Amino acid sequence: MFYFFFESRDTPKDDPVVIWLTGGPGCGSELALFYENGPFHIADDLSLVWNQYGWDKASNILFVDQPIGTGFSVVNDVNDIPHNETVVSDDLYVFLQSFFEEHPEFVKNDFYITGESYAGHYIPALASRIHQENKGNPKIHINLKGIAIGNGITNPRIQYLFYTQFAEDNHLITPGERKDIDDELYEGCTEATYNCGTKGDQNCLLARDKCEAIVNKIMSIAGDINVYDIRKKCIGEMCYDFSKLEKFLNNHEVRGIIGVANEFVSCSRVVYDAMRADLMKSFHLGIPELLEDGIKVLIYAGEFDFICNWLGNYNWVSFLQWSGQKQFKEFKGVPFLVDGTDISEGGMLYTFGPLYFLKVYGAGHMVPMDQPDVALQMLTAWMKGQL
Template sequence: MTSLSLIKISFALSLFFFLLPSSSSSRLSFTTIKNHDQSLTTSYPQSQTERLLRSFNLFPEDLVNIIDNEPGFTPGSLVEKKFSFLAASGSSVEDLGHHAGYYSLPHSKAARMFYFFFESRANKDDPVVIWLSGGPGCSSSIALFYENGPFKLANNLSLVWDDYGWDKASNILFVDQPTGTGFSYTSDESDIRTNEEGVSNDLYDFLQAFFKEHPQFSKNDFFITGESYAGHYIPALASRVHKGNKAKEGIPINLKGFAIGNGLTNPELQYPAFTDYAVDKGLITKEDQDKINKLIPNCEQATKSCQTNGGNSCLQAYKACQSIFESILSIAGDINYYDVRKKCEGSLCYDFSNAVTFLNDRTVKAAIGVKNLKFVSCSRTVYNAMLNDWMKNLEVDIPSLLDDGIRMLVYAGEEDLICNWLGNSRWVHAMKWSGQKGFESATSVKFVVDGAAAGDLTSHGPLSFLKVYKAGHMVPMDQPKAALQMLKNWMGGELAA
């Protein structure tokens, strides 16, 4: 293991990084950074977003990155540079194959999407994997440093190679999206996305540009992964890629599968599962459940209305269904609802603030091509903008993907409340597709890692469901060895019951 303090990084970066080309598309001459708390929705969800930020100990100074008078926007341009946070390990920039860049979204007024790309430590012919974090509005860099990136960020701001980083089995992308998340930004508020059509089109455009920039990876197998609200993003992007391939749009993307970790995909079936899960975990009593369950019919009816009518009916569904979750928390107290084995001590559930400190360091930002821009760990503005999307059922396009042989893995840490394994299991089992009966009758087996049971696995054809033991909302953080083995087996077509 090789660690590198932030002070040493400053020295290493000065030796191992080169400047972006001096062109209008590569200049990041930021002027005024504004804190826009846009009036895209009502103020109702403020308590929910405050809880999200507080639970992760993430307190961004800016609600979203909206830049005034940002010059030089060239739609469709991609500017990338190589870097090394671990140059002191003896590896060169070329050896490590670490990249960071900005892509100027063509279907926007002035939006630039930030990403990290890490080439495989094992074999450049390994699959290409894209990782999407949820929120909505939380940066994928949180996962990079605390879940499945090439290295971990320690409390003293040192970086240590991660033995279970997913770059040990794949060439992996971490993307800050939708616009306004992390280091992604715009100079026009209309670029803040409000639905999965906008989200998936942006990501598809980015992938086209990425494979054009890196043609040596375009023939590799491609997998879409992520967690939490990415239970919306992932199936939307998988569908968009598959449709693009069928229509022969641009560069063919060799989509083989998509994996959703502790995701929100079909709210109508997942919200009613809250009380069953909470009773099973001893968070509430059966008497409590009977009272809270009186809220379920209104939630279900409002969710159906959202699917049909959209718009404000979806916000009403959000309010109706969130009342179930809020009622459980009012009884359960200060539990960590991402891992019910733990308590939220004071304002903390998890402390990811070191990532914010690290990424806001001037030398680090210069190394990855970011200048006078503050890192927005979780954007309240992006969260609010996506509220009418929240209660949408993103299962709808999945059956056609499965029927065309695209593999899907749904995995869930058993200790997570907010996107619990029970709700995920219910929507997966209820999904109508050609293999539904076979999946329902499939026998569950143990998922074994190094001779020990690490989860319960159910598989049939292209569909797999895995409940992961001793893990909360962020499976790669809680069970890194099992998560890496899961990824390897699944991408290799060997994750089968």
Template sequence: MASTFSHISLSLLSLLLLPFFSAAFPHNGPLHLSSTPKLQAEKFIRDLNLFPNDEINTIPHKTSLDEAFAGPMLVEKQFKMPFLGAASGPSVQELGHHAGYYRLPNSKAARMFYLFFESRTNKNDPVVIWLTGGPGCSSELAVFYENGPFQIANNLSLAWNDYGWDKASNLLFVDQPVGTGFSYTSDEGDIRHDEEGVSNDLYDFLQAFFAQHPQFAKNDFYITGESYAGHYIPAFASRVHKGNKAKEGMHINFKGFAIGNGLTNPEIQYKAYPDFALQMGLIKKADYDRISKTIPDCEQAIKTCGSEGGEACASSYEVCNSIFNKIMNIIGGTNYYDIRKQCEGDLCYDFSNMETFLNKKQVRDALGVGDIDFVSCSSTVYDAMLMDWMRNLEVGIPALLEDGIKVLVYAGEYDLICNWLGNSNWVHAMEWSGQKAFGASSTVPFKVGGTEAGLLKSHGALTFLKVHNAGHMVPMDQPEAALQMLTSWMQGKLAIAESVERIAPK
């Protein structure tokens, strides 16, 4: 694919989150597990009505971007997004919107693309980074459909999102791992296969970002994301905390991280599939009994993956996903991201406007990406992370909790694929000094505008929130509740609200 870059206008576009998908199946009729994870990934991408031209963003030759990187590691520009409201809106400087590329130092030729939106409220607000899952999906999805500054219409015009997270934070979106979105490389050896590579790249980027924006380095910093980011986030959080403790580079004012409908501890979460499906009336008791017989094989396969790695991890992926597949064989065309809905044919969501919008020359010029391809979701990145899939990323969280790093795990109640029950189960099973007190704490309403919007449980630095009337993508389904959740949590008010509920007279 050809790629040219003006050295003056290197930039990026924001990325959103997509859920991961574990099996390829026709929505009607019997399920057939695909022979390769890459084919499964392609199926999941089509379910979102996304059709990237390439499987991964690799470039077989040098571009003008390489010349620009002969100087700084990070090249950034301010921009104003085209098709946003009236032509005479705020200036580029007033908007504080930035797009950029970062040359990853621990790579041969990788460039990481990011978008940065300064707070619409107060530049002293926390800096929040959002990571989309997949693995291999661009965070631009979140920018336009979830918690970014914009909402995209069918005519491809943009409107301000009244509940964008840039109303409470200085908001970063990063296309990662490399090969996703506008992030690219000319050497496939730069493709990441595990959380060590992913977290090191993000940490290096963060160091360069705060060096470029020293006025934000003093602000509180939070990591957020969704779906397969349930793997990325704990690894990245541990890397930032480790760097701070070792006094590596610039100190990052790291305060906490939030995982939305994530995959974090597969052994516990895969076991929850039959329980959730039975509770929600998706399957009958006889189905439950039959499907549950697969669970011991899954547990053993994950343990073998942990001890042996390699092909054992690929085997555990297939064994454990058979649990999910059996449920999908029964419920057919039900949307596994939101069980209240049905998928129409191969379409569970339609995010195609994003791809169309980002292919417009006026948009690409504004972002400075030239003719770099946009890979909305990369089946190659998905496949490359296969050995990482069944790893338990919960193991690093207790040490962070003990050091006072705040942890929020939230989940929409109607998501099947990363359901709230599996997330609640691993949170309760996590061994740390506050485990018993957390388990004994009361469940209280999370209220938005006086109406119950979820159920909250909290002790010390740990909070779990089940969000009502939402599926896999909470900021899309319940934008007001998601923004209040983020704001209250960062301000330490979620735990305060719980205490008030406990002592309030009934």
């Protein structure tokens, strides 16, 4: 697996180690590194400039291209590309064991798993794998302290059922149109997602079609919106212009410096297709055990993202069955205040015990890109137990 590792700008020997997993599935971690929370941004002339809100200001941070076949993590045979989270988490666990073996000075540091979008699948799967291995006799004990998922897809069975409410609340559809969509498509999606969880991959592919019909119907009414940020127009296939990234990483000199031979593609369609049946599987089931054992769980979401919207995320978190469920659901929320020139509200925070949910104001799907100061303060306060 290919990765970038940046030591903390402050105190690397003491600061936590954070791994960042980009979603897709099949999108390179370099998207986050250079457009969101890495130490550098790419200037128009393809030079690198410091990111004053890089997460390396609070942590030692790993950006990993995964699943294999993504970014610079190459495969010789496309059949080796994972099709499910068991293989994905196996590969990541082996990678982390190797990483800490190569960097033993960081083994004692607190460890956090972070990411966004499809990482709502990756992160719980990897965290559960690490947590179970730690209860045995692992070669290297990984000091897992918490997980953070940004605008993730974690529990599709619940999340898909809140698209119409989000769309109505944001005036993308009318109340009557919402009722029509719910009456026509809600039950089919619900039944199909249940079958996905109990009857195998073909049913998961069917569930995807049934539930995506809800999204497609909304989009046919709403028109040309950016599903990652409803305030903006969609530009190109990915709705954002990441062309500078591919120009930079495919520069002959840059590739020589980082020691890669293959061409960089921001998002791999081959990996995406390989993981198609995985999308509709729910990965919330391992999270209660993490919470009960004191592992911190932070779910955050930009308020203007449609595709992994805050409403669906808040509701799957609220429905999570653990000992603090009642208290979490009863919590009315408090403003998340951001220090800057002026103290301002960066979002609304809901919490009980080790579970946190943050609705981030003024952000779409990529919170660290849209609200970098909020994202850095969120991470720092959360890791320090001050959120």
